Amino acid sequence: MFLLLPFDSLVVNLLGISITVLFTLLLVFIIVPAIFGVSFGIRKVYMKTLLKIFQWATLRIERGAKEKNHPLYKPYVNGIIAKEPTSLEEEIKELRRSGSGRALDTPEFELSDIFYFCRKGIETIMDDEVTKRFSAEELESWNLLSRTNYNFQYISLRLTVLWGLGVLIRYCFLLPLRIALAFTGISLLVTGTTVVGYLPNGRCKDFLSKHVHLMCYRICVRALTAIITYHDRENRPRNGGICVANHTSPIDVIILASDGYYAMVGQIHGGLMGVIQRAMVKACPHVWFERSEVKDRHLVARRLTEHVQDKSKLPILIFPEGTCINNTSVMMFKKGSFEIGATVYPVAIKYDPQFGDAFWNSSKYGMVTYLLRMMTSWAIVCSVWYLPPMTRQPEEDAVQFANRVKSAIARQGGLVDLLWDGGLKREKVKDAFKEEQQKLYSKMIVGSHEDRSRS
Amino acid sequence: GCPQGPRPVTSVLALAVTSEQIEHLHRRFKQLSQDQLTIRKENFDSIPDLEFNPIRGKIVHAFFDKRNLRQESDGLADEINFEDFLTIMSYFRPIEMNMDEEQLDRFRKEKLKFLFHMYDSDHDGKITLQEYRNVVEELLSGNPHLEKESARSIADGAMMEAASICVGQMGPDQVYEGITFEDFLKMWQGIDIETKMHVRFLNVDTIAHCY
Numbered sequence: 001m002f003l004l005l006p007f008d009s010l011v012v013n014l015l016g017i018s019i020t021v022l023f024t025l026l027l028v029f030i031i032v033p034a035i036f037g038v039s040f041g042i043r044k045v046y047m048k049t050l051l052k053i054f055q056w057a058t059l060r061i062e063r064g065a066k067e068k069n070h071p072l073y074k075p076y077v078n079g080i081i082a083k084e085p086t087s088l089e090e091e092i093k094e095l096r097r098s099g100s101g102r103a104l105d106t107p108e109f110e111l112s113d114i115f116y117f118c119r120k121g122i123e124t125i126m127d128d129e130v131t132k133r134f135s136a137e138e139l140e141s142w143n144l145l146s147r148t149n150y151n152f153q154y155i156s157l158r159l160t161v162l163w164g165l166g167v168l169i170r171y172c173f174l175l176p177l178r179i180a181l182a183f184t185g186i187s188l189l190v191t192g193t194t195v196v197g198y199l200p201n202g203r204c205k206d207f208l209s210k211h212v213h214l215m216c217y218r219i220c221v222r223a224l225t226a227i228i229t230y231h232d233r234e235n236r237p238r239n240g241g242i243c244v245a246n247h248t249s250p251i252d253v254i255i256l257a258s259d260g261y262y263a264m265v266g267q268i269h270g271g272l273m274g275v276i277q278r279a280m281v282k283a284c285p286h287v288w289f290e291r292s293e294v295k296d297r298h299l300v301a302r303r304l305t306e307h308v309q310d311k312s313k314l315p316i317l318i319f320p321e322g323t324c325i326n327n328t329s330v331m332m333f334k335k336g337s338f339e340i341g342a343t344v345y346p347v348a349i350k351y352d353p354q355f356g357d358a359f360w361n362s363s364k365y366g367m368v369t370y371l372l373r374m375m376t377s378w379a380i381v382c383s384v385w386y387l388p389p390m391t392r393q394p395e396e397d398a399v400q401f402a403n404r405v406k407s408a409i410a411r412q413g414g415l416v417d418l419l420w421d422g423g424l425k426r427e428k429v430k431d432a433f434k435e436e437q438q439k440l441y442s443k444m445i446v447g448s449h450e451d452r453s454r455s
Numbered sequence: 456g457c458p459q460g461p462r463p464v465t466s467v468l469a470l471a472v473t474s475e476q477i478e479h480l481h482r483r484f485k486q487l488s489q490d491q492l493t494i495r496k497e498n499f500d501s502i503p504d505l506e507f508n509p510i511r512g513k514i515v516h517a518f519f520d521k522r523n524l525r526q527e528s529d530g531l532a533d534e535i536n537f538e539d540f541l542t543i544m545s546y547f548r549p550i551e552m553n554m555d556e557e558q559l560d561r562f563r564k565e566k567l568k569f570l571f572h573m574y575d576s577d578h579d580g581k582i583t584l585q586e587y588r589n590v591v592e593e594l595l596s597g598n599p600h601l602e603k604e605s606a607r608s609i610a611d612g613a614m615m616e617a618a619s620i621c622v623g624q625m626g627p628d629q630v631y632e633g634i635t636f637e638d639f640l641k642m643w644q645g646i647d648i649e650t651k652m653h654v655r656f657l658n659v660d661t662i663a664h665c666y
Contacts, residue, residue: 113594114510114570114573114574114590114594115570117508117509117510117594118510118514118570118573120508121505121508121510121511121514122514122544122547124502124504124505124508125487125499125502125505125514126480126483126544127483
């Protein structure tokens with residue numbers, strides 16, 4: 001045992017030195033720039049290098065597949081057409097409602113009923129989910145994440161090695177680095193805001209709280225290696241306004257808040273989130289609701305209105321869709337935020353799926369799993385567009401205003417503007433349901449017919 | 456089938472879809488036709504989801520209906536090529552923001568004409584009671600317990616209502632021949648089909664180029 005001692009101490013020394021070096025690098029290259037808001041441009045170089053590697057990998061796959069004469073799978077993750085997730089009953093009701101406006105509770109057969117089946121038929125002809133799509137011509141660029149590619153078995157040894165290297169880098173180098181950064185960011189946020197909370201109210205406190213928030217969000221952005229391009233920054237939200245954006249993942253908050261000063265709105269959670277929320281509100285006024293208060297729409301509207309009317313308070317950040325959407329479409333905006341009567345600053349956020357899919361499917365992954373997935377991707381690349389402010393015109397109501405804002409956001413981000421409620425995401429339309437639909441339809445018509453003939 | 460001479464490509468250009476979307480549709484066409492230049496009715500059997508659709512027959516028929524293919528002659532084509540395929544798809548394109556009143560009206564008429572042809576299976580320009588009954592029976596065919604009588608009476612009731620909208624009060628010995636296209640248009644007056652009868656493409660090519 002004594003023979004190993006000098007060797008032991010050598011190992012310990014080496015470990016100590018490397019950790020110190022790592023942390024110094026961390027501090028110099030990431031944390032200090034985050035505090036002052038400058039950037040060395042490391043992430044952009046990283047992104048360009050990655051792209052070159054991806055292109056090479058894609059070429060290798062195509063060449064390999066051609067040699068072995070296998071057709072490649074080109075997974076259209078979302079299909080090529082936007083299928084609205086509505087049920088038969090709702091659609092038929094909607095069709096009839098827009099028609100004669102007759103009583104909806106007695107569905108009789110109407111000429112318009114044929115629409116639903118006609119459209120569904122054409123949709124399946126255009127794009128069938130069951131049939132896989134083969135594409136020999138060009139493959140989307142593979143980003144070395146096996147979770148996004150089904151052609152994995154057709155690659156050469158060189159590519160496998162590269163992929164293995166990628167896994168090593170992502171899990172053993174990037175992941176610990178990112179976790180360390182995230183940890184630093186969150187703890188700085190909590191301690192910073194608590195400390196600022198002790199200061200007396202005034203300009204100094206406001207200034208410090210804004211900058212503490214900003215600094216910590218910037219560190220978190222680097223923790224995710226998020227490469228964000230902001231467009232039209234002159235339209236950024238001002239005090240007394242409401243900032244409205246489309247929602248793809250919880251990261252949206254960090255992305256927006258690292259480029260501006262916002263007041264957050266949300267429900268108080270327990271655990272770590274709760275600690276963060278309680279600390280944040282000490283430094284500057286955010287709008288947090290208890291779980292019981294969330295249901296009371298008038299209370300919510302009143303508190304938001306109070307906040308907005310006070311011009312010294314920061315603009316509110318709201319995601320009106322209410323849930324995360326997969327970043328190809330914009331679903332119905334809930335009208336609550338649009339009734340308040342403040343200036344609305346729309347923001348469109350669009351993620352580049354090449355580097356990692358940022359969509360949070362909350363029915364599939366929990367928050368922690370999702371964050372781990374994000375931290376083990378290469379990077380998160382997105383674009384943010386600040387659209388010019390909008391106000392509600394006198395002749396439109398809240399719903400029309402909401403739809404107008406939604407269309408503007410969808411158009412800017414290149415997303416499809418869908419009418420239906422994002423809440424439908426959780427209710428999957430089952431496959432067996434398709435067969436039931438015919439039976440359901442006929443039951444609907446026949447049932448009411450019998451009712452009528454009986455009465 | 457008889458060889459078709461070259462036709463002007465204006466119908467394709469009027470589609471107002473991007474070249475990327477045309478590429479997608481072309482790939483789909485090749486898949487359905489199994490790499491041939493034309494599609495026949497049998498090729499639609501390879502779509503499993505279509506089996507569940509009660510008016511499957513009518514939809515497939517619509518693809519080969521020469522009236523929908525904007526050909527002068529009448530009847531059914533035996534096979535269609537890619538341009539015909541696109542022509543049929545163009546009936547389902549969504550409205551664009553910058554359409555004026557006249558364009559919207561023409562748009563609407565086109566879509567309604569497509570539907571009219573679906574009902575009018577003998578191509579005589581009128582939807583007779585028998586044809587209406589056919590459609591209702593097909594739509595309700597998913598329910599095996601449904602008696603033919605019920606379907607028939609539903610169709611009859613609906614037809615009577617249609618007659619009352621189109622012709623108003625009929626005398627006791629007046630016979631309602633069938634719904635013509637003008638009457639058909641009248642029935643759809645309030646209904647906003649332009650926004651319902653379309654299929655939207657996802658904008659797969661508008662990934663933000665952030666670099």
